[in-house]
Amino acid sequence: MKRFWVAWGERYLYNPSLIQKILSVLLLPLSWIYCLLAYIRYLRSRPKSFGIPVVSVGNLIVGGSGKTPIVVELAKHFEKPAIVLRGYGRQSRGMVVVKDKSTILCDVIKSGDEAMLYAQMLDSAMVIVSEIRERAIAEAASMGCDVVLLDDGYGKHSIEKLNLLIAVPTPNPYCLPSGAYREKLWSSKKVIVMMERVDFKRSVTLKNPTEKMVLVTAIARPERLDPFLPEVIEKVYFEDHHFFTQGELEMIVERTGATSLLVTSKDLVKMSSYKKLNISVLELSIELNETIITTVKDYVNAAKN
Structure with a gap:
């Protein structure tokens, strides 16, 4: 359920449907109040x-x-x-x-x-x-x-x-x-x-690619990865900063028949102790x-x- 509302919220903010656009307009008075309070906070800061x-x-x-x-x-x-x-x-x-x-x-x-x-x-x-x-x-x-x-x-x-x-x-x-x-x-x-x-320019290096990869990631707005993705058999998104369990990752592999999980470097730091999993990594770098x-x-x- 939490994953559903996170995905709904990201669509509402970045790619709204007609109903979401109407909701956004209805909430404008609250937005004006919020923005005014943020401005007052800024003016009062030293x-x-x-x-x-x-x-x-x-x-x-x-x-x-x-x-x-x-x-x-x-x-x-x-x-x-x-x-x-x-x-x-x-x-x-x-x-x-x-x-x-x-x-x-x-x-x-x-x-x-x-x-x-x-x-x-x-x-x-x-x-x-x-x-x-x-x-x-x-x-x-x-x-x-x-x-x-x-x-x-x-x-x-x-x-x-x-x-x-x-x-x-x-x-x-x-x-x-x-x-x-x-x-x-x-x-x-x-x-x-x-x-x-x-x-700045972004570039991506793919480490340990395999034949059937499933993208598994817990970053905000995961669609940002799409321009850098190789071919994957499925995309599985978790809420930002989610801590993966080995069990839920193994279930994804079993359900999809994946030969590896494709993750970002940010996801990888939460999987390093799961030795039985085959991991492919999207390593993002920046040229400033x-x-x-x-x-x-x-x-x-x-x-x-």
Whole structure:
């Protein structure tokens, strides 16, 4: 049932039917109130410096936009980066140092899938999850990091930072609950808007391909994968951040006769202990425009001085 409502909600926000469009219009008064409250919250905020450069990679909408590979690519350009994020889907609370400069300190259940992916992909990066991002930034500064990369930080208006904003096309331009926007791009807020195929390009490598693959994934808006998919015999979608059990994955293999499960790197971190499963992996990488890289480096260097 939960999977049904998640899929319904994604269609409502990004590819609405006629009935869903009518519902969206009926909910517009609530959207105006929501957007007004978000604007007031923005106006009342006062950006604070934490003694360390902070670069945010975010978007304005609910659902996925591909922030993770961009953060990974940016982190590679610094010696002592820290990745700070909320840790959606984790089964823990408070601040957790997932990885110090060399060692992963907890499991994926405590860290969440995105944080563990960062920890595994970036040898020199510290990774911290916390509902209170300011606390995690202060911790990164105390541990000697030279820059904080904030995953999904546009709305954290009280933090002094460089804002990179990924543009995500949507036919529904309204704030919640009529549309997908958590808040608008306020005219007085300085941001760098990043356009796909202009400021960054995505590419995918397929590892361990087999003859009969079933796509199994738990990411937001999984249809984003379609342009990169090889031929698959079926697609099975779970809600974002879902923790797979070995039993449910084995049932998918048995039902479909698949020779492997095709997953993303984000899904894979939650399956690494399931040794009996044959896994194929879609590894997504990003090529960033040199102008973006230079802009970020210039900001970080100026903030240090």
